[in-house]
Amino acid sequence: MGLFSKKDKEKKPYREIDIKKEIRRAEKEESLWIKCSFCQELLYRKEIERNLNVCLKCFYHFPISVENRIALTFDKDSFVELYQNVEPVDFLKFKDTKYYKVRLSETKEATKRNEAVVCGRGKIDDIDVLAALFDFSFMGGSLGSVVGEKITRILEEGASKLMPVIVFCASGGARMQEGIMSLMQMSKVSGAIYRLKSMRVPYVTVLTDPTLGGVTASIGMLGDVIISEPKAMIGFAGPRVIKETIKEELPQGFQRAEYLLEHGMIDMIVHRRELKQKLSTLLSLIT
Numbered sequence: 001m002g003l004f005s006k007k008d009k010e011k012k013p014y015r016e017i018d019i020k021k022e023i024r025r026a027e028k029e030e031s032l033w034i035k036c037s038f039c040q041e042l043l044y045r046k047e048i049e050r051n052l053n054v055c056l057k058c059f060y061h062f063p064i065s066v067e068n069r070i071a072l073t074f075d076k077d078s079f080v081e082l083y084q085n086v087e088p089v090d091f092l093k094f095k096d097t098k099y100y101k102v103r104l105s106e107t108k109e110a111t112k113r114n115e116a117v118v119c120g121r122g123k124i125d126d127i128d129v130l131a132a133l134f135d136f137s138f139m140g141g142s143l144g145s146v147v148g149e150k151i152t153r154i155l156e157e158g159a160s161k162l163m164p165v166i167v168f169c170a171s172g173g174a175r176m177q178e179g180i181m182s183l184m185q186m187s188k189v190s191g192a193i194y195r196l197k198s199m200r201v202p203y204v205t206v207l208t209d210p211t212l213g214g215v216t217a218s219i220g221m222l223g224d225v226i227i228s229e230p231k232a233m234i235g236f237a238g239p240r241v242i243k244e245t246i247k248e249e250l251p252q253g254f255q256r257a258e259y260l261l262e263h264g265m266i267d268m269i270v271h272r273r274e275l276k277q278k279l280s281t282l283l284s285l286i287t
Helices: 006-030 045-050 066-073 100-111 145-161 180-198 213-217 239-246 257-262 272-286
Strands: 033-035 042-044 080-082 117-124 127-134 165-171 203-211 225-228
Touching: 033 045, 042 045, 066 117, 066 127, 066 272, 080 145, 117 145, 117 272, 127 145, 127 272, 145 165, 145 180, 165 213, 180 203, 180 213, 203 213, 203 272, 225 257, 225 272
Parallel strands: 127 165, 165 203, 203 225
Antiparallel strands: 033 042, 080 117, 117 127
16 A cells, blocks of 8 residues: 555645635735835724725825715716826837837726826816816826826816816826826926916815826916825925935925925815815805
8 A cells, every 4th residue: 555545645636725725815814904104004904994095093095096086075976077088199109118008008907097187077065166186096197198188178178167176186297108298298287277377267286195296396286275185295206316316314204295284385284084075165265
């Protein structure tokens, strides 16, 4: 008789299957927990979701989807999306680790969107507004030619209809794959904002974590009222780049919303739970 019986040989495949099952179970259980990127606390994911994706320890506001943002901010079923068929073009036939055309196709498939911003018309406590909402999951919410075009259109619509415009920013900056075309969007959008303001129509920006680069330098910081979520990172270049450039130690938290409020760069910090009411009050006062 051999060292292992036939019975033992038959059990081995089942034992391997059990191990794989345990690994899958462990991975699933691990996904029930999330680490706060600000205070590093390990948090129960369901509890965070019940708290509007806000850390229970330090009140850091986790990024949320465009759909959740719309549900939290606008009256139920009032938001109607505009300009859905405007899509990006690979002007430069750009290639980094993969072709830009391929990257766009993969991102569209993963996010079910055509671009990194959603524009539309909605109501906040029965006040008609136009809005643009950045989607950070689409190539880091980067400012490309279509993002600039859609935001310009919503600003022009606001000037035409004398309707207030709100932009919810979440971006890593300009999209390098479109080169100078992406950088030109900064001046293009800034011109549209100037026209909106010349018509005395309110323009409000809500800065979420993170808002960086060309979006901060144009869209984000030109609001009549600039609101931020708590502990949002807001800036142009990253802290490491700044430190290496100026060769100086940087103040603690100098690119966080609280530091910017203290130094007059933004107007207010508003908790996600109170944002709709705050926007409603502001629009009632300034429209």
